[in-house]
Structure formats: C-alpha cells, structure tokens
Amino acid sequence: MQGDDLPKFVENPQNFVDLNTLGAEEIAGDYLEWSWSAATALNGAHIGVPTDVGGMAVAYRTDLFEAAGLPTDSTSVSALWPTWDDFIKVGEAYVAQTGKKFVDNSSQSIFFQAVNQVEAKYYSPDGDLIYDSNPEIKAAFDLALKADASGISARLAGWSDGWNTGMGKGDFAVMAAPSWMLGSIRSNAPDTSGLWGVAEIPEKAGNWGGSYLAIPAGAKNPQAAWEYIKEMQSPESQLEHFVTSGALPTTPGVYADPALLEYRDPFFPDAPIGQIYTASVEAMSPFFIGPESGPIGTEFINAVVAVEGGSLSADEAWQKALDNIKLAIGE
Incomplete structure (x- = not known):
C-alpha cells in the first residue's frame, strides 16, 4: 500500500488482519515511530509494516554543472542552496551562464518537495482539513510559482515523454530525487x-513516499x-534492500551502519546517498496524512502544471486549486 493511500485503508481495519494478533507489537520499536503509527487504526488494530520511506534530495548532472562553472x-x-530562495538564485545563474533550463519542473521538484517539509500539511494534527488556511501550504505553492516565473524551469511534467527523455539529453540539470x-x-x-x-534538499529535511505491506482479512x-x-x-533485510535496490529503510537502527553510510552507487559515484537520505528523514517533522491527502496534493500540482503550460495565470492558480479540491473531495 502506498503511504498516501494508507489512511483510506486504516479507516477500514476490518479488511485486514490485525498484525498485533501475530506479534507486531514485539517489533514495533524497530521502525520509525511516525511511520509505524500511521498504520494503526482508531480501534488499535495495526494493519501494515512500513517497507521504505522517501527521504528527499536533489539529483544533478555533474557534467552540466562543470560546464556552467558550478562545483560538482x-x-x-x-x-549552494541552504534555502529554496538560494536554489532559485543558483538556477537563475545557471540559466544566465548556459542559456539552458535548470530544473525539470516547478510542480514536483519544488512544490511537492517543499510541501513535504512542513510542520503540518493538509490536515491538522487532530485530523481537521487545513489545506486552504495553512500558511505553509500557500508558501510552498507560491514558491513553485516564483520558481516558474524566474525562468529556471524546463516545464517538463514528471513522467511525461519529454521528462523521460530530457534526463538523458540534458534538457535540465537538476530534479527532485526522493530515494526511490x-x-x-x-x-x-x-x-x-x-x-x-x-x-541535500534545500532546508535539508523531508519525506516523499513510502509503502506498507498488509495481510488481507481473507488470507x-x-x-x-x-x-x-x-x-x-527486518532491519537487516531492509539494509540489504537499500544496498541492492535503493529502498530507504524505515528501521532507524541501521542508519548508523557503515554499509549504509559508506554506500556508493556507481551511477551516482561520488554521492554519499545513505548519509543524505537518512539525514533528511531523521530531521523531518512528521505530519498527519489524512484520507484525502492524495487528491488534495494532486490538485495543487495540477494548478502549478497549468501555470507552467500557460492555461492558467499565476494569479488565478491558488483559487483554482482550492475550487478543484472542493470538487475532488466533495466538500
């Protein structure tokens, strides 16, 4: 189960085996507390074990950075970018130096990363919807529009054909890179x-993604x-998964293991991947994810994409997103 979908499943624990009946409570301490508790229903049933988390970072092309006179x-x-404003400034300098675009898009590489660094997201800690009144959400949205207006974005929507081929062609120099x-x-x-x-991601901390394994009630x-x-x-197996597939463990007991901290991926040869991603997760402030978090996030992204595509003005985007969210979640 994807992490953003988990709340809908947690609302219906009767559809799953309560893992506490099989001994889940005995291993709960092996996992990130916020990741584990997210799979616990109001009636106390525990329905899933977290398999990975999506610590956040930025991937960049070292050859393109070198050509632009930037460090590699x-x-x-x-x-270069302790803050998101610094990130945009680096992008502007890159564009000025090379005439090429800096980041793949503003919707996912900026908004969706920044919005996963907040203290509270679309819901309050008590589970109340606050997507339209939370200043952190508006700030992340405005940041994405600011980045787009600065001219640093290639405006290639994630997972589109242009985005897929643009990675190899050098159509952009940086992109969002949660561990997965x-x-x-x-x-x-x-x-x-x-x-x-x-x-490291600007502001250093955050998480985007993660999955769970559950057992259907009819198993x-x-x-x-x-x-x-x-x-x-188990912690040992999750560490092995990281080394073989890059799945970032949800078991903090392995975060100090040399196999993780010293790991180097030949595709990203000089990057201390284990250090960067675990530091991102450890420094984050967990926030409540509710049953409509997925649709809400999709509509905010759609609004930024519409601005990037020229079908919506920046001044109209926020209200359009709010209107579409109300339709999407039936408010």
Missing part, C-alpha cells in the same frame, strides 16, 4: 551513468504471510 561534489553543491527516484534516473537515462550527483495463511513480512522487512 555533493558537499559543495549542497552548500534514483531508479527512474537509471532506467530513463542509462547512458548518463557516472554523470549524476546527489545533494488463507496469515501466519505464513506474517513470517514473510517479519523476515523480509
């Missing part, structure tokens, strides 16, 4: 192996399913 090592690049995104870069731009770096052999989950999502 991870530490120096991270130091590194696999997309490898598959979409295989010829650029060794030309990518990974740097014929829930005990065997539980033994599989417990073994394959």
Whole structure:
C-alpha cells in the first residue's frame, strides 16, 4: 500500500488482519515511530509494516554543472542552496551562464518537495482539513510559482515523454530525487551513468513516499504471510534492500551502519546517498496524512502544471486549486 493511500485503508481495519494478533507489537520499536503509527487504526488494530520511506534530495548532472562553472561534489553543491530562495538564485545563474533550463519542473521538484517539509500539511494534527488556511501550504505553492516565473524551469511534467527523455539529453540539470527516484534516473537515462550527483534538499529535511505491506482479512495463511513480512522487512533485510535496490529503510537502527553510510552507487559515484537520505528523514517533522491527502496534493500540482503550460495565470492558480479540491473531495 502506498503511504498516501494508507489512511483510506486504516479507516477500514476490518479488511485486514490485525498484525498485533501475530506479534507486531514485539517489533514495533524497530521502525520509525511516525511511520509505524500511521498504520494503526482508531480501534488499535495495526494493519501494515512500513517497507521504505522517501527521504528527499536533489539529483544533478555533474557534467552540466562543470560546464556552467558550478562545483560538482555533493558537499559543495549542497552548500549552494541552504534555502529554496538560494536554489532559485543558483538556477537563475545557471540559466544566465548556459542559456539552458535548470530544473525539470516547478510542480514536483519544488512544490511537492517543499510541501513535504512542513510542520503540518493538509490536515491538522487532530485530523481537521487545513489545506486552504495553512500558511505553509500557500508558501510552498507560491514558491513553485516564483520558481516558474524566474525562468529556471524546463516545464517538463514528471513522467511525461519529454521528462523521460530530457534526463538523458540534458534538457535540465537538476530534479527532485526522493530515494526511490534514483531508479527512474537509471532506467530513463542509462547512458548518463557516472554523470549524476546527489545533494541535500534545500532546508535539508523531508519525506516523499513510502509503502506498507498488509495481510488481507481473507488470507488463507496469515501466519505464513506474517513470517514473510517479519523476515523480509527486518532491519537487516531492509539494509540489504537499500544496498541492492535503493529502498530507504524505515528501521532507524541501521542508519548508523557503515554499509549504509559508506554506500556508493556507481551511477551516482561520488554521492554519499545513505548519509543524505537518512539525514533528511531523521530531521523531518512528521505530519498527519489524512484520507484525502492524495487528491488534495494532486490538485495543487495540477494548478502549478497549468501555470507552467500557460492555461492558467499565476494569479488565478491558488483559487483554482482550492475550487478543484472542493470538487475532488466533495466538500
């Protein structure tokens, strides 16, 4: 189950085996508290074990940075943008120097990363909808529009054909890179192996994504399913998954393991990936994810995409997003 979809499942725990009946409480302490507790229903039933989290970072093309006179090592690049305003300024300098666009898009690489760094997101900690009144959401939205207006964005929507091919062609120099995104870069731009770096996200902290394993209530052999989950999502197995596939563990007990901290991916040869992603997750402030978080986020992204595509003005975008959200969630 995807993390953003989890709340809808948690609202219906009767559809799943309560993992506490199989011994889940005995291993709960192995996992990030906020990630684990998100799968606990109001009646106390626990329905899922977190398999990974999406610590955030920025992937960048070292060859394009070098051509623009920018540093290329991870530490120096991270130091270029302690804040999002600094990120935009670096982008403006890159565009001025090269005549090329800096970031793939403003909707996902800026808005959706910034909105996952907030203290509270679309819901209050008590579960009340606040997407239209939370100043942190408006600030993230305005930041994305500011970045687009600055001319640094290639305006290539994530997972579009242009975005897929643009990675390899050098149509942009940086992109959002939650830990799971590194696999997309490898598959979409295989010829650029060794030309990518990974740097800290502006403001350093945040999480985008994550998944859970659950057992349906009708499972014929829930005990065997539980033994599989417990073994394959143990701290030791999650560490192995990270090294082999890049899935960032939800088990903080391995965050200090040299196998994670010293890991280097040949595709991103100089990037201390384990250090960057675990630091991002450890520094974040967990926020409440509600049953409509997914649709709400989609409509905010759609509004930014509409501005990038020229079908909506920046002045109209916020209200249009709010109107579409009300329709989407039936308010």
